[in-house]
Amino acid sequence: MPAPTKFTTYIDEHADSFIKRLAEAVAIPSVSGEGPRRKEVFRMGSWLEGQLNTLGVKTKQVDLGKHTMDGQEYQLPPAILGKIGDSPNKKTVLIYGHYDVQPANKSDGWDTDPFTLVEGDDGRLIGRGSTDDKGPIMGWLNVLEAHKALGLDLPVNLRFCFEGMEESGSEGLDDLIKSEAAKGKDGWFAGVDCVCISDNYWLNSRTPCLTYGLRGLAYFKVTVSGPARDLHSGVFGGTVFEPMTDLITVMSKLVKSDGTILVPGVAEMVPPPTKEELEMYDKLDYSIEDIEDAAGASIAVSSDKAKVLMGRMRYPSLSLHGIEGAFYGAGAKTVIPASVSGKFSIRLVPPQTPEQIEPLVQKYLEFEFGKLNTKNKMTVENLHGGKPWMADHKHWSFEAAKKATEAVYGRAPDYTREGGSIPVTLTFAESLGVNVLLLPMGRGDDGAHSTNEKLDKSNYIEGTKLLGTYLYEVGAISQNA
Ligand SMILES: C[C@H](N)C(=O)N[C@@H](Cc1c[nH]cn1)C(=O)O
Numbered sequence: 001m002p003a004p005t006k007f008t009t010y011i012d013e014h015a016d017s018f019i020k021r022l023a024e025a026v027a028i029p030s031v032s033g034e035g036p037r038r039k040e041v042f043r044m045g046s047w048l049e050g051q052l053n054t055l056g057v058k059t060k061q062v063d064l065g066k067h068t069m070d071g072q073e074y075q076l077p078p079a080i081l082g083k084i085g086d087s088p089n090k091k092t093v094l095i096y097g098h099y100d101v102q103p104a105n106k107s108d109g110w111d112t113d114p115f116t117l118v119e120g121d122d123g124r125l126i127g128r129g130s131t132d133d134k135g136p137i138m139g140w141l142n143v144l145e146a147h148k149a150l151g152l153d154l155p156v157n158l159r160f161c162f163e164g165m166e167e168s169g170s171e172g173l174d175d176l177i178k179s180e181a182a183k184g185k186d187g188w189f190a191g192v193d194c195v196c197i198s199d200n201y202w203l204n205s206r207t208p209c210l211t212y213g214l215r216g217l218a219y220f221k222v223t224v225s226g227p228a229r230d231l232h233s234g235v236f237g238g239t240v241f242e243p244m245t246d247l248i249t250v251m252s253k254l255v256k257s258d259g260t261i262l263v264p265g266v267a268e269m270v271p272p273p274t275k276e277e278l279e280m281y282d283k284l285d286y287s288i289e290d291i292e293d294a295a296g297a298s299i300a301v302s303s304d305k306a307k308v309l310m311g312r313m314r315y316p317s318l319s320l321h322g323i324e325g326a327f328y329g330a331g332a333k334t335v336i337p338a339s340v341s342g343k344f345s346i347r348l349v350p351p352q353t354p355e356q357i358e359p360l361v362q363k364y365l366e367f368e369f370g371k372l373n374t375k376n377k378m379t380v381e382n383l384h385g386g387k388p389w390m391a392d393h394k395h396w397s398f399e400a401a402k403k404a405t406e407a408v409y410g411r412a413p414d415y416t417r418e419g420g421s422i423p424v425t426l427t428f429a430e431s432l433g434v435n436v437l438l439l440p441m442g443r444g445d446d447g448a449h450s451t452n453e454k455l456d457k458s459n460y461i462e463g464t465k466l467l468g469t470y471l472y473e474v475g476a477i478s479q480n481a
Pocket residue numbers: 132133166167168169199200217419420421422423448
């Protein structure tokens with residue numbers, strides 16, 4: 001059952017006010033990974049709850065306790081749980097999204113202030129969180145607004161679960177989901193028939209897709225310390241073991257330039273692709289130009305399409321992210337840093353789990369560090385992790401999303417596995433025992449986590465229609481069932 005025309009017309013006619021809603025959300029710098037900005041994540045949560053309440057959703061904020069970040073204790077931002085509709089004749093869809101964002105500073109290389117939404121002439125809506133994940137959350141709010149304004153009944157019962165820590169390991173949320181699930185019919189998620197998450201991206205900038213897999217994550221911090229304080233390299237260079245030299249040497253042993261993971265046992269865990277699977281990659285609407293356009297440079301590791309796709313979807317990868325404590329400013333400071341911490345992470349695929357990967361990494365780093373015969377000390381911490389996830393893409397919820405995509409975009413979606421991670425996806429699937437669908441709104445070149453992150457206006461508006469139409473298609477299933 002397609003969405004009523006008056007719904008889609010409303011969305012088109014209110015595009016400007018929907019962009020204003022997104023601008024308000026982007027203006028709150030809700031960066032979960034930076035202590036000084038933690039209060040903004042709380043402000044964002046309250047703003048979101050206010051919007052939901054205005055649109056008729058009953059909500060509660062759930063305190064997720066405290067956690068330690070960079071040696072300091074912080075209150076975790078609340079989960080915002082919402083509920084609208086309780087009809088026994090309708091299916092119940094649980095919507096998940098995250099209201100926190102990645103860090104962003106103009107000095108990182110943004111052309112404009114990251115927390116001021118800018119509409120480019122080409123229809124790009126530029127700002128931190130525009131595509132990840134404030135745009136999609138606003139999409140759900142827009143759907144609610146249209147129904148309220150038009151006096152239309154929602155075709156399904158809706159439950160919402162919005163968190164403010166996804167970009168920092170989703171701390172606290174797993175426990176909440178598990179405890180609510182354990183309460184059965186008295187829990188917040190009672191009666192949920194399926195979960196829908198809009199928090200990833202099309203493969204390219206043309207073809208909508210439905211996503212049935214995510215990679216997991218194991219995130220590490222390796223610290224090398226030696227001198228009691230930073231030292232003058234003219235006085236101490238050549239006389240002491242330098243932490244930065246040791247750290248760089250050890251980190252250089254993790255991964256090759258072409259992405260080959262050097263930690264023994266990690267790549268070996270993954271079975272090779274079958275012939276059918278390889279054929280599937282060939283059929284996807286994707287080219288090497290797509291990845292190079294999105295990356296902004298001709299730097300793909302291979303000219304073989306299937307190989308590049310598998311690099312994102314079905315193989316683990318190891319990325320080096322940064323070095324804390326190193327000199328990084330302008331100028332030419334001649335310092336030997338006393339303690340430096342390298343950050344790196346491994347994206348995991350089935351059957352890998354963080355629990356299996358961590359000891360392999362720990363053992364290997366110790367082995368490589370031991371070979372240096374240095375007098376410095378090394379520690380390895382695991383900052384956060386999550387398991388990979390795969391779903392049944394033949395499930396009725398995927399069928400509903402396929403019909404919705406055809407109705408809105410006039411074409412069938414591609415079926416993809418995402419290279420990123422959304423740690424709670426598997427928790428929802430396992431704890432609630434229902435199918436989880438990933439229904440992305442943005443394009444592969446949106447620059448999530450990067451500078452000049454954007455969401456195209458057409459993806460925002462058509463994406464809002466897609467989310468609403470998906471609910472109608474699920475609603476049609478319940479009426480026929
Ligand atoms: C895919 C999703 N939009 C996303 O960006 N997830 C993050 C999750 C994360 C984990 N640690 C830090 N962020 C990602 O895949 O990096």
